[in-house]
Amino acid sequence: DIYGNPSGCHNQNALPSMEVWPELERAECLARGAALKWASGVFSHPEQLERLSQYRKRESQRTESIHSRLKSMVQSYLEGVGWGLEQLREARVELKEVSRSLAEVRLETTRNAERVAGLVPLREVSVNHRQLLAATSNLPHLYAVRGAVLETERLVESRRLLEAHARLMELERWQDEVLWQLYGAGPPDPCDEELVREYFSGVGRLVDALAKELWAVVGSGLTLARQNPTPFVSVVRIVEREEALDRALLEERGEAAGSSRPLPSGRPRCWRKRFFQVMEESISSRFRSVSYLHTRGPGLAGHLSALQHSIMGDLATVQHLLEHCVPPHYRLARAYLRACHRCLQAHLAQVSSWELESGEIFAVLNWVLHVYRSPEMMGHSDLVSEFDPEELGPLISQEALEQLQNKYVQSVRSSVSEWMHKALEVELTDWQRDQEPDTDHEGFYQTSLPTIITQMLQENARVALMISDSLRDRIIQMGLYELESFLNRFREALMEFGKEHRRDRSNNRFYLHYLMASICNCIVLKSSTESLQEQRSSCPAGRFPWTPPGPLAALDRVVKKACRLVMDELLLDLQPLLLRLMSGSWLAHGEITPLLCGVLEQHCELYTRVRPPCRQRLQEECQWLIVVEYVQALMQKRLVCKGVAERVQVGQRITQDAQLLRDLFQVAGFTPGALLPVLAEFIQLKDPNMLTLEVSGLASKYPDISTEHVSVLLDIRGDVPRDVRVAVLDMLEQSAPPLPPGYRALFSDIPVPPRSMPFCLPTAKCA
Numbered sequence: 001d002i003y004g005n006p007s008g009c010h011n012q013n014a015l016p017s018m019e020v021w022p023e024l025e026r027a028e029c030l031a032r033g034a035a036l037k038w039a040s041g042v043f044s045h046p047e048q049l050e051r052l053s054q055y056r057k058r059e060s061q062r063t064e065s066i067h068s069r070l071k072s073m074v075q076s077y078l079e080g081v082g083w084g085l086e087q088l089r090e091a092r093v094e095l096k097e098v099s100r101s102l103a104e105v106r107l108e109t110t111r112n113a114e115r116v117a118g119l120v121p122l123r124e125v126s127v128n129h130r131q132l133l134a135a136t137s138n139l140p141h142l143y144a145v146r147g148a149v150l151e152t153e154r155l156v157e158s159r160r161l162l163e164a165h166a167r168l169m170e171l172e173r174w175q176d177e178v179l180w181q182l183y184g185a186g187p188p189d190p191c192d193e194e195l196v197r198e199y200f201s202g203v204g205r206l207v208d209a210l211a212k213e214l215w216a217v218v219g220s221g222l223t224l225a226r227q228n229p230t231p232f233v234s235v236v237r238i239v240e241r242e243e244a245l246d247r248a249l250l251e252e253r254g255e256a257a258g259s260s261r262p263l264p265s266g267r268p269r270c271w272r273k274r275f276f277q278v279m280e281e282s283i284s285s286r287f288r289s290v291s292y293l294h295t296r297g298p299g300l301a302g303h304l305s306a307l308q309h310s311i312m313g314d315l316a317t318v319q320h321l322l323e324h325c326v327p328p329h330y331r332l333a334r335a336y337l338r339a340c341h342r343c344l345q346a347h348l349a350q351v352s353s354w355e356l357e358s359g360e361i362f363a364v365l366n367w368v369l370h371v372y373r374s375p376e377m378m379g380h381s382d383l384v385s386e387f388d389p390e391e392l393g394p395l396i397s398q399e400a401l402e403q404l405q406n407k408y409v410q411s412v413r414s415s416v417s418e419w420m421h422k423a424l425e426v427e428l429t430d431w432q433r434d435q436e437p438d439t440d441h442e443g444f445y446q447t448s449l450p451t452i453i454t455q456m457l458q459e460n461a462r463v464a465l466m467i468s469d470s471l472r473d474r475i476i477q478m479g480l481y482e483l484e485s486f487l488n489r490f491r492e493a494l495m496e497f498g499k500e501h502r503r504d505r506s507n508n509r510f511y512l513h514y515l516m517a518s519i520c521n522c523i524v525l526k527s528s529t530e531s532l533q534e535q536r537s538s539c540p541a542g543r544f545p546w547t548p549p550g551p552l553a554a555l556d557r558v559v560k561k562a563c564r565l566v567m568d569e570l571l572l573d574l575q576p577l578l579l580r581l582m583s584g585s586w587l588a589h590g591e592i593t594p595l596l597c598g599v600l601e602q603h604c605e606l607y608t609r610v611r612p613p614c615r616q617r618l619q620e621e622c623q624w625l626i627v628v629e630y631v632q633a634l635m636q637k638r639l640v641c642k643g644v645a646e647r648v649q650v651g652q653r654i655t656q657d658a659q660l661l662r663d664l665f666q667v668a669g670f671t672p673g674a675l676l677p678v679l680a681e682f683i684q685l686k687d688p689n690m691l692t693l694e695v696s697g698l699a700s701k702y703p704d705i706s707t708e709h710v711s712v713l714l715d716i717r718g719d720v721p722r723d724v725r726v727a728v729l730d731m732l733e734q735s736a737p738p739l740p741p742g743y744r745a746l747f748s749d750i751p752v753p754p755r756s757m758p759f760c761l762p763t764a765k766c767a
Contacts, residue, residue, distance in 0.1 A: 165238045243272050417485075450525050624672045635712050672746065
């Protein structure tokens with residue numbers, strides 16, 4: 001009823017004596033609460049009360065449906081419980097029957113145990129009878145053991161191996177039967193077992209003797225294959241017999257896992273495995289006698305070549321002769337090849353640990369990386385058809401190969417450094433010769449130095465390329481590094497050569513000639529260096545253990561130093577004449593400049609023996625030097641004009657000197673010489689008031705000119721008023737233009753002598 005008591009959860013009509021389960025009580029409470037909530041929601045409005053009969057009918061039908069389902073479910077549960085109880089009753093009856101049967105069996109077992117006790121004497125008699133029967137049957141064998149052992153020893157010594165092995169197998173069978181009879185009677189007496197083994201001790205010696213002969217035949221299998229392969233075939237048949245026996249005994253032991261009988265002594269022998277071990281030992285024996293003393297220098301390459309021919313000959317023998325003497329599953333050629341590979345790995349690891357020179361390391365690297373994989377060895381068509389050479393793996397690990405290449409680079413580096421030192425010593429000796437340097441087919445000076453250096457670096461790169469591109473790159477990198485060090489030493493030698501010459505200029509008549517030969521050598525070395533750098537592959541950073549070399553920069557430093565020494569020598573030759581410039585005799589007669597041009601002409605004639613572009617560089621430096629020194633002589637104020645006529649004379653003389661220099665150099669664009677006519681025009685200018693404009697033009701052409709230089713030029717004129725001087729200098733200070741890009745400073749190389757302080761009276765103030 002949906003209008004049940006909403007204030008309580010217990011049925012008021014329930015019997016007080018029935019115990020209510022807590023779960024049932026909670027479920028009923030929840031149901032009543034849900035019904036109350038539903039009714040309060042449905043009948044919250046008066047008009048809904050008219051449908052009360054419909055709601056009551058629907059809920060009655062739902063309640064009847066639930067009751068019917070509950071009854072059906074409870075009925076099925078009760079049927080299952082009844083069936084279970086019936087099964088339990090049947091099981092109890094069966095258990096009673098089993099207990100009764102077990103009691104009968106227990107009673108019968110007790111009776112049989114009493115009867116078996118009477119059979120113990122019969123069992124003992126049976127055991128004794130069996131032992132006596134075994135002893136009787138084995139007596140002929142036991143008496144024949146010693147004779148059989150001696151006969152087998154004779155067969156082994158005469159290398160009748162198959163017969164010897166058959167007799168040995170018979171002796172082992174007798175021994176196993178006796179031991180089996182001991183084990184068959186129960187755990188044997190240790191004394192009896194020891195007695196049997198001692199009696200058959202000759203069998204163990206026969207096994208060792210036969211094995212020794214077998215492995216001797218296997219070790220000399222290559223020789224026997226070419227002469228008489230019968231012993232080798234006999235060995236293989238014996239090995240296969242032993243393998244079959246080992247396999248049968250192991251299978252028998254596996255089937256009778258609970259048996260107390262052990263394997264016969266020395267089993268399993270695993271003679272097939274030993275067969276391949278002996279074969280590998282015979283291969284490795286050829287390397288054991290090799291020592292460093294026997295393979296020094298060219299001997300190592302000969303040793304590797306001999307290894308190549310012997311290994312390929314042995315492989316051909318194995319493949320075409322021995323392969324047919326063994327079962328197919330041996331795959332003897334493949335096994336022999338793998339054994340050779342392992343022995344070579346060990347041997348080459350030993351060789352790599354020696355103190356090898358560069359030629360020896362090259363022989364090892366070339367053999368490992370090229371010869372071993374070539375068609376003459378592992379890449380041979382007959383071998384490739386049998387197996388994939390990549391299965392063997394590398395002869396030398398990547399780490400060991402890297403170490404070997406490092407040793408090669410260091411060895412070559414030491415050799416290159418030593419040769420460069422010797423070449424420098426030869427060059428220094430040539431500088432002291434009292435004769436002109438040699439010339440090439442073009443007439444340029446040269447010595448043997450660049451040829452030695454270039455051939456050495458090119459040859460090392462060519463040899464390294466025979467190994468790999470990466471090694472060639474490392475050798476080139478090392479060579480460039482050593483070349484840079486050599487050029488630094490060469491530059492120091494040039495500086496020392498110049499110092500010695502300045503101490504005594506009469507000591508070496510061909511000093512200047514050898515400086516020019518050194519410049520030509522550097523030009524040749526530069527082209528060779530660029531060629532080497534072009535040969536290199538792109539090398540990642542950090543590839544080499546030293547900083548990237550800069551031989552071109554070092555060459556440029558050497559050329560600059562040599563050119564500087566040439567200009568210093570020119571300056572020393574010009575110095576006596578330069579001191580006579582701007583003097584009275586120079587102004588009156590003008591004989592100094594032709595003498596200067598004569599000295600310059602001699603030097604320029606020598607410059608033609610220098611390769612371009614350094615020949616042009618020397619000529620330009622020569623022009624620059626003479627103009628700088630000429631202007632510097634002017635800046636010394638040795639000559640101060642005393643009138644208009646003298647200014648005109650000085651200007652004309654400077655113009656004539658400029659023309660002589662221009663004719664000497666025969667250069668249309670005599671850039672530094674263009675300054676002299678400008679200075680001549682400045683000095684012979686008639687109107688001082690025009691000096692401001694003249695200085696402005698001079699500063700625009702030569703922006704590095706300073707007020708000190710202009711002040712000296714004004715002093716040389718001797719007619720500049722103070723106000724004009726101040727105006728000119730102020731204008732120059734205010735309009736000093738910046739140096740344009742690429743401009744080579746001229747006046748910066750010309751020092752101005754300091755102005756002397758005027759004399760002042762002690763009582764007057766100095767301005």
